[in-house]
Amino acid sequence: MHIESILIQPSLAFPAAAAARAPDRAHWLASCVTEALVTEAQLTPKPGLCDARASGAHIDLSLSLLVRSARDLQPFFQRMATEAEGRAVTVNLREQLGELGRQAEVSMLRATEGVNTHRGAIWALGLLVASAGICGSGASANRLCETAGRLANLPDRYAGAPPSNGTQAFKSYGATGARGEAMAAFPHVLRAALPCLRRTRALGGSETEAQLDALLVIMATLDDTCLLHRGGKPALLAAQDGARQVLRAGGTANRAGKLYLADLDRRLLRLWVSPGGSADLLAATLFVDRLTTLRRSEP
């Protein structure tokens, strides 16, 4: 291949020095993000969300669209990991990641013909994949979330402040949404979902049951702006109460828990609301779990 044609390839458009440092690890990290997003999308039956059965409380979503979106985003996550590799947590890095995040959002909307499939996931998993680049292999879940939180707390001069569901949810309900969760170092991932995922597995539950329980434990306390902006406080409370009811019944590995889960799904569909932020945080949990339990497979 001629040198000029290499230089204009989009996948090589980022700093050559950074790309040369650890392309294999960045590629692997990005493939773990995609795997986490696809696993979340395929997980069935999720309450109110799009899954392998149906579109949930969405007219414009499908499992194949979520999978396409997850695959489309992989090169952006790889660039975020490459960019962060071995760097310190600085405003400069935060702004570079913000630019990549905005480019990823544009690409997602192009790939899905305007459907917002993964805006929250780009934010949460973008910060976490960058954190994995900064921390290097072998970092604990605690360190990964704490480093991602430090990045989220830094200002990004170029972010702009377009009106969004998040800003509206903050004005109306004081909910800090996706920003607040990241700035607090992902407490729903670290202290709720990850322990829950591992507990259900340890108790002999199936992988599906463990992932569903992890989703429900997030839903039980998260101020999910997707629920708030479509259904207000009643939708948020219905989702939180319903999730707690399943967990109190012993989770989805139990018969009663399964029945309450089906009940919750019906309630959310009746209200026509969907916990999209909780779905993103489940994907974030699966990513952190993958990085902290299968270290031997890291390049």
Ligand SMILES: CC(C)(COP(=O)(O)OP(=O)(O)OC[C@H]1O[C@@H](n2cnc3c(N)ncnc32)[C@H](O[C@H]2O[C@H](COP(=O)(O)OP(=O)(O)OP(=O)(O)O)[C@@H](O)[C@H]2O)[C@@H]1O)[C@@H](O)C(=O)NCCC(=O)NCCS
């Ligand atoms: C910093 C941003 C996240 C700002 O975004 P925004 O101001 O909109 O903030 P939030 O609403 O709080 O969150 C954005 C998305 O995050 C998900 N989410 C919601 N609540 C939480 C929560 N408590 N914790 C974590 N994550 C949360 C959620 O994403 C999912 O839902 C989306 C689908 O929603 P839906 O309502 O169906 O569709 P819409 O089209 O939005 O609604 P309609 O109006 O059509 O009804 C789907 O995307 C899921 O992913 C929230 O939507 C961030 O966006 C930002 O600044 N980005 C720039 C890039 C950047 O800086 N990146 C940094 C490095 S990676």
Ligand SMILES: Nc1ncnc2[nH]cnc12
């Ligand atoms: N499975 C899903 N259904 C609806 N919205 C989502 N956002 C992220 N994952 C989702």
